[in-house]
Amino acid sequence: MAVNLSAPSAASLHPVPGVSIGVAEANVRKANRKDLTVFLLEPGASVGGVFTQNRFCAAPVQVCREHLASGDIRALVINTGNANAGTGEDGLVRARQTCIAAARLLNLAPEQVLPFSTGVIMEPLPVDRIEKGLPAAIDDAQPQHWLRAAEGIMTTDTIAKAFSRQVQVDGVTVTVTGISKGAGMIRPNMATMLGFLATDAQVDARLLPALAFELAEGSFNRATVDGDTSTNDSFIVIASNKAKHAKITSLDTPAGQALKGAMLEVARLLAQAIVRDGEGATKFITVRVEGGKTGAECRQVAYAIAHSPLVKTAFFASDPNLGRILAAVGYAGITDLDQTKIDLYLDDVHVAVGGGRNPSYREEDGQRVMKQSEITVRVVLGRGNAADQVWTCDFSHDYVSINADYRS
Amino acid sequence: MAVNLSAPSAASLHPVPGVSIGVAEANVRKANRKDLTVFLLEPGASVGGVFTQNRFCAAPVQVCREHLASGDIRALVINTGNANAGTGEDGLVRARQTCIAAARLLNLAPEQVLPFSTGVIMEPLPVDRIEKGLPAAIDDAQPQHWLRAAEGIMTTDTIAKAFSRQVQVDGVTVTVTGISKGAGMIRPNMATMLGFLATDAQVDARLLPALAFELAEGSFNRATVDGDTSTNDSFIVIASNKAKHAKITSLDTPAGQALKGAMLEVARLLAQAIVRDGEGATKFITVRVEGGKTGAECRQVAYAIAHSPLVKTAFFASDPNLGRILAAVGYAGITDLDQTKIDLYLDDVHVAVGGGRNPSYREEDGQRVMKQSEITVRVVLGRGNAADQVWTCDFSHDYVSINADYRS
Structure with missing residues (x-):
């Protein structure tokens, strides 16, 4: 669907x-x-x-x-x-x-x-x-x-x-x-x-x-x-x-x-x-990265998030397992990234501040957004003024079924 | 398992x-x-x-x-x-x-x-x-x-x-x-x-x-x-x-x-x-890349194959959908790659030669290897003498289940 x-x-x-x-x-x-x-x-x-x-x-x-x-x-x-x-x-x-x-x-x-x-x-x-x-x-x-x-x-x-x-x-x-x-x-x-x-x-x-x-x-x-x-x-x-x-x-x-x-x-x-209409998609996700030095590094981080099987399966499960997003930001390949400057938002919910959990973040707020069929993940890198975004979908059982069966 | x-x-x-x-x-x-x-x-x-x-x-x-x-x-x-x-x-x-x-x-x-x-x-x-x-x-x-x-x-x-x-x-x-x-x-x-x-x-x-x-x-x-x-x-x-x-x-x-x-x-x-013991793994796959200019570019190609969800689901299905492997070789990021020099093997089966299907390749030979629980994918780039390998597993329904349910 x-x-x-x-x-x-x-x-x-x-x-x-x-x-x-x-x-x-x-x-x-x-x-x-x-x-x-x-x-x-x-x-x-x-x-x-x-x-x-x-x-x-x-x-x-x-x-x-x-x-x-x-x-x-x-x-x-x-x-x-x-x-x-x-x-x-x-x-x-x-x-x-x-x-x-x-x-x-x-x-x-x-x-x-x-x-x-x-x-x-x-x-x-x-x-x-x-x-x-x-x-x-x-x-x-x-x-x-x-x-x-x-x-x-x-x-x-x-x-x-x-x-x-x-x-x-x-x-x-x-x-x-x-x-x-x-x-x-x-x-x-x-x-x-x-x-x-x-x-x-x-x-x-x-x-x-x-x-x-x-x-x-x-x-x-x-x-x-x-x-x-x-x-x-x-x-x-x-x-x-x-x-x-x-x-x-x-x-x-x-x-x-x-x-x-x-x-x-x-x-x-x-x-x-x-x-x-991505194979097996149940959610449409916009990954927006702001505060980068260049548009290219914003895309680099956005793609790391958008391609992480762990992030994509968490979206499928509507599970606000947001550490997986931070982990993807960390391995995106920006070698001089300062983790203490990173903020993370799910739609309007401010999840992480300065690289750690936002003290006022409540799990139920993250859960509410994760249950939606359209979600914006916003990462603020705190390094500059560039921004970019990519669109992706979640990773479901149907993705595996579709691609395991495509030719047979 | x-x-x-x-x-x-x-x-x-x-x-x-x-x-x-x-x-x-x-x-x-x-x-x-x-x-x-x-x-x-x-x-x-x-x-x-x-x-x-x-x-x-x-x-x-x-x-x-x-x-x-x-x-x-x-x-x-x-x-x-x-x-x-x-x-x-x-x-x-x-x-x-x-x-x-x-x-x-x-x-x-x-x-x-x-x-x-x-x-x-x-x-x-x-x-x-x-x-x-x-x-x-x-x-x-x-x-x-x-x-x-x-x-x-x-x-x-x-x-x-x-x-x-x-x-x-x-x-x-x-x-x-x-x-x-x-x-x-x-x-x-x-x-x-x-x-x-x-x-x-x-x-x-x-x-x-x-x-x-x-x-x-x-x-x-x-x-x-x-x-x-x-x-x-x-x-x-x-x-x-x-x-x-x-x-x-x-x-x-x-x-x-x-x-x-x-x-x-x-x-x-x-x-x-x-x-x-990879999450949901049913197969152990060695991806070996030879004939590269450097070990680093061999690893780059090997990881592109090992991380492709399409390749991994094909292994799960035992489907010799080998074009997916060639596609991953192509997008691995080697900008001066000459596709007409690339050979592909599944264990001992010579699947592709010079970037195209090996005329003597028979689907049943590919199928035989794909059904094994241990498979070596070997890509020969035809650019030099470096080689390297990575180990990975396939991508199954259980991977999605495990990661959709991990926290809940």
Whole structure:
């Protein structure tokens, strides 16, 4: 059960002019399953992307990087069921075959197609099935198919993830709509498993890489379920450039800020949705670290807390076993940390002061917060003025069950 | 159930001349439980220790470091039930009170006593109960009480951990006997939760700190259960100097090598016993990384694998989902890693070659190894000649149950 996350309605998802989406059943791994999704972009769209920093990056990630560099992207092809990762040279060939097949059907060059795969690692991609499924996916393409796409890219997700916002840019209403997927192997480093965000706003193509990076930094790169950075993380930002306002040539203008704000809001909702649907999650936890010397050290401490199996199981049990949080702060790797300056809060409850238990802290107050489904852990390091936060979930029996059974 | 680990017999544990041990019930946290252990050392013993690198180190760890610096240690006092960590200045006062109380009963200076605590974090140490329990523990002291001590320091351990060896040093038989405890919050960094190793060999007191460090590096510092470095890790090495051989003044002499070899063997067995008894463990896994540029990068990769919840749950399920291991290699943080040079073995089965699936690998071979209770994962990085290994266990439903219920 995802934490405070309900399925999106198709009506809540505004189509993005210039972007059509189609879904088909290609039997990639299992029959009777929508496992192949295509995005078709009208001419003139700009695309930016950020990808996993895992050195074992999947074949489609390598091909995406190449194709994005050559520009003028017109189609995205996404399969579930098989990640085409840990597949060596053969995997690269198969990712390219996917692009060639789609390009032939769409009368494009293969470099104009971006391939994405998610699913089991280290098994050969059944590219013949993808080729056979592509005509049906392309025939299905419609601007209003965002919900179908959100469903089409799910793997262990229990719920589809899609959000949409509209915002005024230069007096013109523009749309931002996005989808994401992912529930395990989630500690995005540059991007999440898969996230796609599109707007019809007009944005200078040269801004797209920086925009994608900044959006990922403020959203997917702050989410972690299990600390496992995937081989396939990909986050793609599309501007179809159909809206009738003056083209945005800088993100620092009022128009640029308005658009970026709306895109960041959707990206955050998508990233948080992945954590809310984290494998076995029963709680959504924000770990905020303040008073650090740098943002990087705040994140270092926040991730140590967010990845501690002991902290995560205590959240699952609603047990205010807060020493486990202090222990994680201590081993986070800040060698000159002064434990006597550290304060800890659970929501509004001041648990530890100066590195020790707050004399006025009462166990029942900690217990009250721990029973909530949304909890903010706040650590104050007392070293400086930097702050940052990450989002995570608890660690339950279901996490073990899901991951012990995923392939079998 | 601990993995291939049985309870030691009292008869298998050789007493160490010059070392007596007593145990008592002090009701530190629960009644009817042996929770207070004392080691009494005859005059002339040398003691070295290594302690947690967690910046939130517990009060007793701070006091131990001070007292070891002043030398001439004559007693160790160990309580379970309360870690006296995250307790600030008040915790330091209580750790010192423990030493003062023991010193008064034994006619020593407080600086001659080392305090150790393990158990719940961030609760005040009931030092009054420890004071009341000390006379009974001291009265109980006998050289042959090693098994009682191993039992007396257990917390979530399911089985006592104690090993003993005898070795010839300069034609004289000397004894090495040790105990350890720990099952969760185990990723020792300088030492494990608690480990005590004693020999009657004569060793120059100046060698003890280096000896303790080298032994920890070859044993406890290669063990991890959940990646959580404790606030209380302490590993103590005692030489009672009672044996009649010529004093060892260098570890590089034949006598020094013989003694160190025996001590390392016992320290490794103690460290591996902690992993075998890891919370919820059903399998004992050696992660060996070869072909690295440095030992440090080999350990970095080995820990990424050993800490991945996805890898650990796959071991629990006996599922050869080996892509998860490659993914962990990829995100371990070696930025110039070339994935096309990586080979992966499960015991003797060659799973991946050049970063991709080995064409001759058959799933049933991987399955056969994964079903074993002892498994070696071997990763060859193809970058150099360094190698290192860590020991870990799998991640089961019982880990979640144990840690969700520990305090309640």
